[in-house]
Amino acid sequence: xxxxxxxxxxxxxxxxxxxxxxxxxxxxxxxxxxxxxxxxxxxxxxxxxxxxxxxxxxxxxxxxxxxxxxxxxxxxxxxxxxxxxxxxxxxxxxxxxxxxxxxxxxxxxxxxxxxxxxxxxxxxxxxxxxxxxxxxxxxxxxxxxxxxxxxxxxxxxxxxxxxxxxxxxxxxxxxxxxxxxxxxxxxxxxxxxxxxxxxxxxxxxxxxxxxxxxxxxxxxxxxxxxxxxxxxxxxxxxxxxxxxxxxxxxxxxxxxxxxxxxxxxxxxxxxxxxxxxxxxxxxxxxxxxxxxxxxxxxxxxxxxxxxxxxxxxxxxxxxxxxxxxxxxxxxxxxxxxxxxxxxxxxxxxxxxxxxxxxxxxxxxxxxxxxxxxxxxxxxxxxxxxxxxxxxxxxxxxxxxxxxxxxxxxxxxxxxxxxxxxxxxxxxxxxxxxxxxxxxxxxxxxxxxxxxxxxxxxxxxxxxxxxxxxxxxxxxxxxxxxxxxxxxxxxxxxxxxxxxxxxxxxxxxxxxxx
RNA sequence: GGGAAAUUAGCUCAGCUGGCAGAGCAACUGACUCUUAAUCAGUGGGUCAACGGUUCGAAUCCGUUAUUUCCCA
Numbered sequence: 001x002x003x004x005x006x007x008x009x010x011x012x013x014x015x016x017x018x019x020x021x022x023x024x025x026x027x028x029x030x031x032x033x034x035x036x037x038x039x040x041x042x043x044x045x046x047x048x049x050x051x052x053x054x055x056x057x058x059x060x061x062x063x064x065x066x067x068x069x070x071x072x073x074x075x076x077x078x079x080x081x082x083x084x085x086x087x088x089x090x091x092x093x094x095x096x097x098x099x100x101x102x103x104x105x106x107x108x109x110x111x112x113x114x115x116x117x118x119x120x121x122x123x124x125x126x127x128x129x130x131x132x133x134x135x136x137x138x139x140x141x142x143x144x145x146x147x148x149x150x151x152x153x154x155x156x157x158x159x160x161x162x163x164x165x166x167x168x169x170x171x172x173x174x175x176x177x178x179x180x181x182x183x184x185x186x187x188x189x190x191x192x193x194x195x196x197x198x199x200x201x202x203x204x205x206x207x208x209x210x211x212x213x214x215x216x217x218x219x220x221x222x223x224x225x226x227x228x229x230x231x232x233x234x235x236x237x238x239x240x241x242x243x244x245x246x247x248x249x250x251x252x253x254x255x256x257x258x259x260x261x262x263x264x265x266x267x268x269x270x271x272x273x274x275x276x277x278x279x280x281x282x283x284x285x286x287x288x289x290x291x292x293x294x295x296x297x298x299x300x301x302x303x304x305x306x307x308x309x310x311x312x313x314x315x316x317x318x319x320x321x322x323x324x325x326x327x328x329x330x331x332x333x334x335x336x337x338x339x340x341x342x343x344x345x346x347x348x349x350x351x352x353x354x355x356x357x358x359x360x361x362x363x364x365x366x367x368x369x370x371x372x373x374x375x376x377x378x379x380x381x382x383x384x385x386x387x388x389x390x391x392x393x394x395x396x397x398x399x400x401x402x403x404x405x406x407x408x409x410x411x412x413x414x415x416x417x418x419x420x421x422x423x424x425x426x427x428x429x430x431x432x433x434x435x436x437x438x439x440x441x442x443x444x445x446x447x448x449x450x451x452x453x454x455x456x457x458x459x460x461x462x463x464x465x466x467x468x469x470x471x472x473x474x475x476x477x478x479x480x481x482x483x484x485x486x487x488x489x490x491x492x493x494x495x496x497x498x499x500x501x502x503x504x505x506x507x508x509x510x511x512x513x
Numbered sequence: 514g515g516g517a518a519a520u521u522a523g524c525u526c527a528g529c530u531g532g533c534a535g536a537g538c539a540a541c542u543g544a545c546u547c548u549u550a551a552u553c554a555g556u557g558g559g560u561c562a563a564c565g566g567u568u569c570g571a572a573u574c575c576g577u578u579a580u581u582u583c584c585c586a
Binding site for chain 2: 007008009012013075076077078079080081082084093095097098099115117128129132134148149150151152153154156157158159160161162164165169173255258261263266356375418497498501
């Protein structure tokens with residue numbers, strides 16, 4: 001494979017590996033039992049040095065410990081070598097002397113071990129003249145040779161494409177990437193634990209769906225060979241979680257991936273992580289409070305006062321969060337206070353034109369209203385805002401409001417102008433649900449390929465009776481973005497979706513295409 | 514979907530009006546027993562994203578393609 005061809009530097013390094021093998025050394029070592037991480041080693045020194053008399057502190061060295069990591073810098077100084085090694089939690093300096101290591105070992109270290117290699121070392125901790133806690137190395141164990149040179153130490157790896165494509169290099173070169181992913185893990189654990197303490201049971205429902213449902217989105221299509229049947233990667237776990245409610249589970253959640261075959265930008269990745277939960281005998285209000293609690297509880301891990309710095313702004317997550325009616329927001333932005341979800345299409349067309357909001361011929365009045373909201377209102381909702389009273393027409397799984405039949409009991413949560421959560425009082429009337437599906441199918445026929453599909457088995461489940469319930473979905477990647485001050489969803493996903501570099505990409509273009 | 518920009522050594526980047534392909538770091542050789550972007554002396558390293566065109570001559574001008582980024586819808 002061409003992309004694996006070695007360049008000059010790599011060739012040299014490969015030669016070194018061969019030489020090491022000839023000398024009987026294993027370039028790719030075995031288990032190494034560390035006693036301390038880099039940070040623990042420094043703490044160990046700090047702790048022991050406290051009890052040392054003042055005049056002896058300067059020359060104090062701790063008992064031997066064992067530390068391992070990747071060499072990220074080497075300063076060769078003749079008969080002394082300084083190195084820095086990095087492990088998952090931090091870095092520490094090594095002080096290596098020829099007279100301690102011995103002639104032969106020092107020669108190998110000097111000539112055949114370099115930045116990028118992974119080593120284990122043994123020795124005591126001390127403080128150098130310039131004040132840095134270091135390890136006075138007595139033994140070096142080679143654990144892994146590196147053939148690929150590391151990116152430049154000062155500028156690091158900045159090429160955005162390469163950072164995403166070769167995240168492993170990015171992680172070595174840019175410590176903040178690792179910090180972000182560690183925070184991501186902490187946030188997810190925090191949410192999982194929080195849901196547990198609230199009595200929700202974590203469940204796993206299918207990712208391969210015979211019918212893609214639970215959201216308005218285009219699915220990925222795949223195929224099962226032995227069943228010889230089309231399958232869809234799930235766009236949402238919603239309909240399966242509610243089947244569990246029918247079956248008698250009362251508080252369930254799932255925190256995992258969904259897939260939507262749509263555009264990619266700074267807030268959308270085709271596979272993304274969502275936490276969806278359902279609470280039987282609850283409603284929209286129940287899960288509204290839950291949404292606030294979940295996000296605030298996670299935010300408090302990093303920001304006790306809930307003042308969250310994000311991309312130069314400060315977003316105040318203090319509770320309670322604002323609630324506004326979608327209809328009222330649209331009325332305000334259009335200046336038309338008589339507007340309702342039953343207003344005639346011509347009126348919306350006129351308002352959309354006035355605001356220069358584009359729409360399509362097939363769009364209904366409510367759809368146009370949705371577009372006005374998306375374009376003129378959404379991005380202005382910076383502080384956490386629950387937008388409530390959604391039109392029933394675009395919420396086919398939500399219960400209609402008893403007083404306002406064209407409205408449903410649904411909210412979407414917006415923070416920093418982006419959707420963070422979507423929730424409603426779940427529709428549990430099977431025949432209403434059937435009618436809603438049928439309306440969606442009409443819309444699909446009219447050209448809306450994001451309209452929901454009929455899920456007959458789900459209707460059948462509802463016919464057994466589902467308790468009234470509140471359901472909530474929170475976009476986890478966006479929560480992580482907010483709490484890690486990340487500008488792009490790609491920064492909070494270890495391996496974001498990228499276009500494949502095809503083997504014939506650089507060939508002559510095919511005139512047939 | 515539309516617009517703009519980027520793509521040159523392993524990495525970070527220069528390269529002007531078309532005229533021998535450059536620097537720093539990394540690597541290699543050597544000096545140096547408290548350095549930390551170590552320092553000093555020397556050496557090697559290139560499909561200038563790909564393909565085509567204009568030209569005596571193209572990294573540079575033109576076109577197409579690819580990937581990525583940003584903005585707009």
